[in-house]
Amino acid sequence: MNLAVNNTSLFLAAMLVLVALGISLWQKLGLDKDIVVGVLRAIVQLVIVGYVLKYIFRIDNVWLTLAMIGFIIFNAAWNAKKRGAGIPHALPISLLAILISTGVTLGVLILAGAIKLIPSQVIPISGMIASNSMVAIGLAYRSLNTQFRDQRQAVLERLALGANLLDASITIVREAIRTGMAPTIDSAKTVGLVSLPGMMSGLIFAGVDPVRAIKYQIMVTFMLLSATSLGAIIACYLAYRNFYNERKQLK
Amino acid sequence: MSALMTLTKVNYQVGSHHILHDIDWEIQAGAHITMTGPSGSGKSTLVRIIAAMISKTSGELIFDGQPIETYDPIMYRRQVSYCFQQPTLFGETVADNLAFPYQIRKQPVDTAHVQEALENVGLTAATLTQRIGDLSGGERQRVALIRNILFLPKILLLDEVTAGLDEANKTIVHQWLKHMNRDHHVTTIMITHDAGELAAAQRMVTVSAGRLEETR
Ligand SMILES: Nc1ncnc2c1ncn2[C@@H]1O[C@H](COP(=O)(O)OP(=O)(O)O)[C@@H](O)[C@H]1O
Numbered sequence: 001m002n003l004a005v006n007n008t009s010l011f012l013a014a015m016l017v018l019v020a021l022g023i024s025l026w027q028k029l030g031l032d033k034d035i036v037v038g039v040l041r042a043i044v045q046l047v048i049v050g051y052v053l054k055y056i057f058r059i060d061n062v063w064l065t066l067a068m069i070g071f072i073i074f075n076a077a078w079n080a081k082k083r084g085a086g087i088p089h090a091l092p093i094s095l096l097a098i099l100i101s102t103g104v105t106l107g108v109l110i111l112a113g114a115i116k117l118i119p120s121q122v123i124p125i126s127g128m129i130a131s132n133s134m135v136a137i138g139l140a141y142r143s144l145n146t147q148f149r150d151q152r153q154a155v156l157e158r159l160a161l162g163a164n165l166l167d168a169s170i171t172i173v174r175e176a177i178r179t180g181m182a183p184t185i186d187s188a189k190t191v192g193l194v195s196l197p198g199m200m201s202g203l204i205f206a207g208v209d210p211v212r213a214i215k216y217q218i219m220v221t222f223m224l225l226s227a228t229s230l231g232a233i234i235a236c237y238l239a240y241r242n243f244y245n246e247r248k249q250l251k
Numbered sequence: 252m253s254a255l256m257t258l259t260k261v262n263y264q265v266g267s268h269h270i271l272h273d274i275d276w277e278i279q280a281g282a283h284i285t286m287t288g289p290s291g292s293g294k295s296t297l298v299r300i301i302a303a304m305i306s307k308t309s310g311e312l313i314f315d316g317q318p319i320e321t322y323d324p325i326m327y328r329r330q331v332s333y334c335f336q337q338p339t340l341f342g343e344t345v346a347d348n349l350a351f352p353y354q355i356r357k358q359p360v361d362t363a364h365v366q367e368a369l370e371n372v373g374l375t376a377a378t379l380t381q382r383i384g385d386l387s388g389g390e391r392q393r394v395a396l397i398r399n400i401l402f403l404p405k406i407l408l409l410d411e412v413t414a415g416l417d418e419a420n421k422t423i424v425h426q427w428l429k430h431m432n433r434d435h436h437v438t439t440i441m442i443t444h445d446a447g448e449l450a451a452a453q454r455m456v457t458v459s460a461g462r463l464e465e466t467r
């Protein structure tokens with residue numbers, strides 16, 4: 001392998017951060033603090049995770065691997081929840097949605113023999129699945145929030161006609177699921193044309209034949225479609241009821 | 252006549268804002284009641300409580316012999332139907348709106364019945380394919396009204412539904428309401444400020460500052 005980012009080149013690459021910082025200050029975007037915090041967090045988190053992964057891969061213990069996946073899923077749920085501000089029970093809902101979408105997708109990949117049940121394969125793939133599911137759920141929550149606000153009158157109208165909660169919300173729920181899945185579908189359309197995604201780039205970087213690398217990327221595309229659709233549908237179907245009270249009235 | 256609905260000491264409060272005070276009211280089956288009162292006095296709030304769109308903070312509301320709390324709100328709203336002042340039509344066409352009451356009951360659309368209902372408010376089957384954005388205010392309101400009665404409710408609550416309509420449209424709505432009340436025995440409660448409607452009222456209640464009085 002010819003992966004050679006040495007500490008000196010990493011340090012020089014840090015100049016790129018100064019570009020972002022400079023633009024923020026120059027254009028008075030007020031993002032300078034966010035950029036510094038973001039960069040520091042990225043460095044600290046990645047360094048820690050690097051050492052943790054090294055340890056986990058070496059120990060190769062199934063419980064430790066599961067604990068790491070659990071940690072990833074919990075963090076993903078926590079972040080998705082933040083997008084669902086104002087939706088009660090957003091954390092448990094996100095947790096369930098990400099757990100199921102990640103579990104099912106991972107299970108299928110393992111059963112199909114696409115990846116092996118070893119930490120160095122299962123953990124990175126779980127991370128990819130969970131983070132895409134997280135983004136999809138976050139977008140779906142935001143869509144639920146804006147639609148229930150903008151379409152309040154239409155929802156009231158349906159309730160007044162004697163619709164049950166699903167009938168009163170179904171157009172909103174469908175649109176929210178669509179919104180959650182849209183980026184994955186869009187990127188499936190442009191993959192290879194615009195982006196050479198992380199997994200593929202990584203393999204090519206590591207010297208793998210591009211034709212072999214694309215097989216992995218095709219697998220990733222399939223798994224992200226599954227993960228985002230499962231995540232979005234579970235989260236939306238569990239979340240919409242929380243816009244109503246126990247007397248089936250819109251809050 | 253027996254009381255179809257009885258309200259006893261019904262109050263509605265939001266925070267420290269007391270909107271309805273000790274409302275006592277008996278609504279007889281088959282009545283055709285006109286409700287009036289100054290803007291902001293609590294009329295919409297009262298009928299929305301009756302329609303189970305919001306819940307009273309205290310007091311008792313008996314419908315058909317049982318407290319409102321004992322009903323499933325969804326089934327209850329199919330019997331006590333609320334019409335908004337400014338209705339929102341949904342979907343694309345008039346047909347989408349009139350199919351909705353059937354969809355939520357998992358029943359096929361009864362086209363003949365829908366057509367008859369349209370004719371009762373001076374519209375025709377041709378309206379069905381019209382896009383909702385192309386309707387006039389009066390047409391929109393009439394479509395919204397029949398959406399509420401395709402399956403006859405026991406009580407129909409009309410919240411200033413004729414406000415903003417021209418005289419021709421008002422007359423159509425009045426005649427239709429009379430027909431609903433007399434021929435289909437739907438109990439109707441109509442909120443209005445309209446001088447003509449107030450003059451024609453048989454029974455009238457007035458809400459002022461959150462208190463209800465039977466005035467005729
Ligand atoms: N959810 C609410 N929160 C606070 N105030 C409300 C709420 N709903 C209604 N009100 C207030 O209650 C009063 C009565 O409103 P409403 O029933 O709409 O009156 P009306 O229909 O007679 O014009 C008004 O002062 C209104 O601002």
Ligand SMILES: [Mg+2]
Nearest residue numbers: 294295296410
């Ligand atoms: Mg009102």
